[in-house]
Amino acid sequence: MPPSLVMISLRISLFALVSACSSALAQQYTNSIAAVVDGVPIASSEVEETIKAQEQVIQFQYRNDPDRIRKEIILLRQNAIETLIDREILLAEFKKIGGTLKAQYVDEDINGIIRESFKGDRDAFVDELTKSGMTMLKFRDLRQKMVIMNVMRARNAGDHPPATPREVQDYYDKNVDKWREGDQIKISTITIPKFTGEPGSTPAKQQKLAQELRTKVVQGADFAATAKATSQDSHAENGGSWDWMYKTDLMPAIANAAMDLKTGGISPVLDLETNYIIVSCDAKKLGNAPELEKLRPEIEKMINQEKSKANLDKWMESVRKKHVIKRFQPSTTPPAPPPSAP
Structure with a gap:
């Protein structure tokens, strides 16, 4: 990863830690309260900052x-709100059992961050922390809370039987597509731009046009003829037809839509950054997945993680009933995602 992207990623990570972990921040805000857990307020602005931080991570991770x-x-x-409520519950439960955390565990956690994310350069870490608006003392407090939360999760994940051969086989069969490599797809597309520059044209009208075209094709209209007449991309004059493409060479949204279709199937209208696109799956050549035995250790680990999560979810469900929780507002409506990075 280029150095600039590394620093972007680190800043996103630090901002996420700052926003997601601090219960103390709630008392610094003067705006409305989203929830209260045993008298500890969770400010609406804290919820929004948590969302904002994680949105940055999502936008960076899935930018294409x-x-x-x-x-x-x-x-x-x-x-978002439920996550912050659970955080306060875990901290309260740790206090209830008389839990204590040795300073060395927090030291090890922070040193691990410096080692893995900053190649052991403590000065670079402190500099990045400063750019994020955090003191070392505050960051240490946040990491202490994070470690406590992880301790409580591990403590209550419970024991469970190891993955059985049948469970491993079923997991493999259900998820084999994600391990397969070399998939190729032949598709055709109809592309309708959101913005035409014509007076009176709007994305909503263009979306309606795309929906109407899809309906015609699904009802029997010839896809190639429709693409030639209406599509506005470089494949239109060929009836929307593309050459064979490896799945990994296509935009993920288009590739995934095509792979989900049977041969000859028509996708829903895809809402992409600047276009509405209809995809026809003309043909597929499936690649090969590794043999089960090669993946067995990985699958067993995943199954065990799922069982631990199920135990933890069950415990969290029961322990929530022991705490006084008040919610004052729902999560807000999400904005449209920003344009993807080139």
Whole structure:
């Protein structure tokens, strides 16, 4: 990764830590309260900063897939307040059991961050922390809370039986597509731009046009003829037809839509950055997935993680009932994602 992208990623990570972990910040805000857990307020602005920080991570991670960004942000906003509520519950439960945390554990956590993200350069770490508006003392306090939360999660994940051969086989069969490499797709597209520059044209009208064209094709209109007449991309004169492409060479939103279709199937209208696109899956050549035995250790680990999460979710559900939780506002409606990076 180029140095500039490394620093962007580190700043995003630090901002996420600052925003997501600090219960003390809630008392510094003068705006409305989103929730209260056992008398500890969670400010609306803290929720928004948590969302903003994680939105940056999502936008960086999925910058070439606007549709995925939109879905992830919707999910993030639905869960933001509940995540902060659970944080306060975990800290309260740690205090209730008389838990203490040795300073060396926090030291090890911070040293691990410096070692892994800053190649052991403590000065670079402190400099980046300063740019994020944080003192070392405050950052240490945040990391202490994070370590406590991880301790409580591990403590209550519980024991569970190891993954069985049947569970491993079922997991492999269900997820084999994500391990397969070398998939090739032949597609055709109809592309309708959101912005035409013509008087009276709007993205909403263009979306309606795309929906109407899809309906015609699904009802039997010839895809190639429709593409030649209406599509506005470089493939239009060929009836929208593309050459064979490796899945990994296509925009993820288009590739995933095509792979989800049966041969001859027509996708929903895809809402991309500047266009509405209809995809026809003309043909597929599936690649090969590694044999089960090669993936067995990885699959067993994933299954065990799922079982631990199920145990933790069950414990969290029961412990929430022991705390006084008041919610004052729902998550806000997500904005449209920004343009993807070139």
